Amino acid sequence: MRLRLPERLSFVDLILWGLRVAIVVFVLVGSYATLSQGVLGFDGWRTLLIVGVAQGSIYALIALGYTLVYGVLFMINFAHGEVFMAGVFTAFFAATALADSGILNGNPLFGLAIIFAVSMVTSMVVAVILERVAYRPLRRAPRLVPLITAIGASLFLQYTFRSLYGSGVRSYPTIEILTGTFDIAGVPIQKTQVVVIVSAILLMVGLYFFVQRTRTGRAMRAVSEDKDVAAMMGINVDRVISTTFAIGGLLAGAAGILYVFLFNSVSFSMGFLPGIKAFTAAVLGGIGNIVGAMLGGLFLGVLESIGPFLFLDGLGVPSTNQLRDVVAFTLLVLVLIFRPYGILGRKE
Amino acid sequence: MNDTMLGRFYRRAAGLGLLGTLGAVYVALIGIVERFEPRNIVTGYLTLGLLTAALVVFVTAYRATEPPHSWGIGPPPRQHVLGAGVLAAVIGAAGVALFLVLNRALPLDAVLVNANDRMSEILGLGLEFPAGALALLGAGLAFGVAAGGLRLLAPRFRGPLIAAVVAVMLVSLMEPFMRVVLLQLGQNAISGFFYQSGGLTVPGAIIVAGAVLAIGLANSLRGEAVRERVAEMPADQRRGIQIALFVVGIVFLLVLPQLIGSFLSEVVGTVGLYILMGLGLNIVVGYAGLLDLGYVAFFAIGAYATAILTSPVSVLGWGLSFWVAIPIVMLIAALSGLIIGAPVLRLRGDYLAIVTLGIGEIVRILLLSDALRPWTGGAQGILQVPPPEFADIDFFQPQNLYYPILAFVVLGAFVAISLANSRVGRAWNAMREDEDVAAATGINITNYKLLAFSLGAVFGCIAGAFLAVKLGSIFPHNLNLLVSITVLSLIILGGMGSIPGVIVGAFVLVGLPELLREFAEYRLLIYGAVLIVMMLWRPEGLIPSAQRKRELREHEDDEDQWAHQTGVPTAMPAVERPGP
Known part of the structure; x- marks a missing residue:
């Protein structure tokens, strides 16, 4: 790789280079300072890493929804975080009902299956309706129009569910089989984290094979390549786009329940941050790229978990945990500025 | 059939x-x-x-x-x-x-x-x-x-009838406002005749409906003839009417706070801040076509800069006067616009929106965090922001603070209108419609984008300065993404690029929820619905600027032409790969 300076360094270039240098210096100095103080031992870092991977796999699942939709429509479904919220918030009522009747802890697999089903189906229905009502009529509109609609849809869904289910934060009932830890190679890991990581991986592998091997998956790839030609080949483009939203919704609904395993509480506004972060993950991996979204999610989760402490603690910044979201957003901004085609994507 | x-x-x-x-x-x-x-x-x-x-x-x-x-x-x-x-x-x-x-x-x-x-x-x-x-x-x-x-019904009767029903609803909803105004004017009898326990009385409703119906009928039956007469009037006579209307408008704006009392002046002041922000974001979104979702960052920078410069208890403790601080704040605003704008302006539309949203959130979280506490006071914010000083007027009174806000709104509107009709405005138009073609005609895209961004930032910062003064203190809680979304919604409702649209949008989306407390709870739901419905039904807004209307409507009838102009195949949205 050759480093080539532009012939004329403009004001914008200057700012961009300043930003690059500042970030690199900041990360190096911060990490060095933290590591040299040695506050956190190996175990501590490992715990943070596992937390990060678990959270990252949830981001990855949500990110798949962004990436799939972007793949076929070339639009950012800004309301996808709300699709995620809709499912898990609705499933809360199923979960409490099951817990009250004793099914959830008497027959946990059946109970969990119902909760997953409620969440996934609700998210799917919301995603499909969203596409039908808000996006389909605007498919030919200038680019910014669907994006503004999507922002509106995000607000609208958030506050619809707030008004329907109430504005309070609700706690899911405890699921006994998921409490406690597994011992994996002598390392105790929370059961929930293991379940989250394993289910997320299963879902992602399932999606990969669905897109690569099935007829519908092939139709989705065709639509993503060229809608006109796909239509000429006898593919029902509208239906494929609906299916894409449905799959994104299913994955988001599952991600919602996994999210609850880790954090236990639901509210109407819970979709915003995971939504933005998952979008970051999708862009990080190259939007439209399924494998990229998975890796992007994991990377973001780990960075967000380790980053604030690693970069900032050594510099004497107080309460680094408050700045977790700043790390995620900064990553979002930097990726979009410097590598908008993602890490796995290619510049065109 | x-x-x-x-x-x-x-x-x-x-x-x-x-x-x-x-x-x-x-x-x-x-x-x-x-x-x-x-x-x-x-x-x-x-x-x-x-x-x-x-x-x-x-x-x-x-x-x-x-x-x-x-x-x-x-x-x-x-x-x-x-x-x-x-x-x-x-x-x-x-x-x-x-x-x-x-x-x-x-x-x-x-x-x-x-x-x-x-x-x-x-x-x-x-x-x-x-x-x-x-x-x-x-x-x-x-x-x-x-x-x-x-x-x-024949359309000439249907229109007035619908107008009459809508008028009854609106006049009834305006009850809290009308009541205060009538009270201030000493017209208790009129107020009691029209309004009773929060709604119109039956005779009141009949009179309102009847009046609107009569005007509507007169308009649909004789309106054409009257308009023709006005059009035939000699130019200087028409000019006279325009000047008279203008003077009436100015006088109305000047006496308004005395008419509506303290609470409503406060509401109008808030609406004024949002008009200022709307004018600023309108330059960015409406003129230059850059969707900025992090506009609250500038609002926050303006508010905190003002608070730090003027409050005696801030970290600087300079306690400057508001009038000395304002030019400094504007300078900081322009600079922050350049610094935030420079790295992000090469991105295409939707990525720009997300990046600016991220920046807005970063600013908010930083303001809240302990890391910047010595400067911004963390969650406690900065207290004791003094009001402007001018000839012994007590600007703590919302009725008095109204005037400087009005002055800046009028100035802002003047600047925005002048810009729209200038060489710069035309450059922005060209850029918004097609960057490549604009660049080919010799427009420096980066510079014009930066100019729009910085100007927008200045407007936002002035609004922020007034927020700090208005509240007498500043907290990070007032400065979240929802501010950006509110400003965006009011622009979309009124019409992108339209200055009357911004003003109407601000009154409807910010003023009404303040008056009608029941609406306040559904405010954000309504903003969301406004964004969706406007995009589906009237993307050019309620009061569109003539040009935007042409741009957004013409192509609907003639899609091939649209495709031809923008280089996009008609059957699908723009197929662009992400790229810088």
């Missing part, structure tokens, strides 16, 4: 009826019916709560009475117009009745917090259970006949 078409027409009516049910049930379940119930429209007869649900059913029934243009057939025979209206309205009402039965049978309120008995009672027209559901069917029938009848 043949039988197949007729079948299709009635099926559509039935579908719309179902939609009416869904809409009315939705309105009830999100609690609007119950929450709006205490507000009277016509006291003793009609409340806003019931009206919202009824309107949904009525509007869908009205829509059902006319086949869409795309079917390419004229209006159906009269009996079928009525038939479709009745079908849709009865289905809509029957659906609501069915929902009432369900709500009685099932404990819906365990999940849906608003599905309570009070809601059922209101929807059941206040009657006991079976009677209420039956009465609903009757009401549906009446609505259907009314919807069909309205459609059959």
